[in-house]
Amino acid sequence: MSHDDRATQSDQLIARMQAARGYIYPEWELAARTDPDFTEAYNRLYELALGEGRHVSAKVREFVAIALLAFRGAEREVLVAHMQRAIRLGATKEELFEVLEATMVPGGAPTFHRGVNALLEID
Numbered sequence: 001m002s003h004d005d006r007a008t009q010s011d012q013l014i015a016r017m018q019a020a021r022g023y024i025y026p027e028w029e030l031a032a033r034t035d036p037d038f039t040e041a042y043n044r045l046y047e048l049a050l051g052e053g054r055h056v057s058a059k060v061r062e063f064v065a066i067a068l069l070a071f072r073g074a075e076r077e078v079l080v081a082h083m084q085r086a087i088r089l090g091a092t093k094e095e096l097f098e099v100l101e102a103t104m105v106p107g108g109a110p111t112f113h114r115g116v117n118a119l120l121e122i123d
Helices: 004-020 025-032 036-050 058-072 076-087 095-102 109-117
Strands: none
Touching: 004 025, 004 036, 025 036, 036 058, 036 109, 058 076, 058 095, 076 095, 076 109, 095 109
C-alpha cells in the first residue's frame, strides 16, 4: 500500500470514528495514522461493544460504559464524551444522574462524585 493510500485509509477511518462517536481522542487519531489496520480492528470491537445490540440499545451500553469509566477513575473529558454520546443516543441528564446513583453502592461515593463532576459539564 502506498503512503498516499495509507493516508487516505487513515483519514477515512478517523472520519468514521468521529462521526460514530461524536469525538475522537488524539491518541486514537495518532493510532489511526500510525497503524490504520490495528485501529480499524479496535474500531470494529468498539462498534460491537458500544453500538446497537440485539437486546440492549447503544444508549444503555453507554450507561454501562459511563458507570465503569467512573468506577475506574476515567478522566473528566472521557466521561463527558461518553455522556454526550449517550445524549445523542436519546439519554437525558436525569437518566445519566440515575446511572450515577446506581454506582453509589457497588462503586462508592468517589465513583458517584467523579461521574457527577463530569455531568456538571453537560448542558
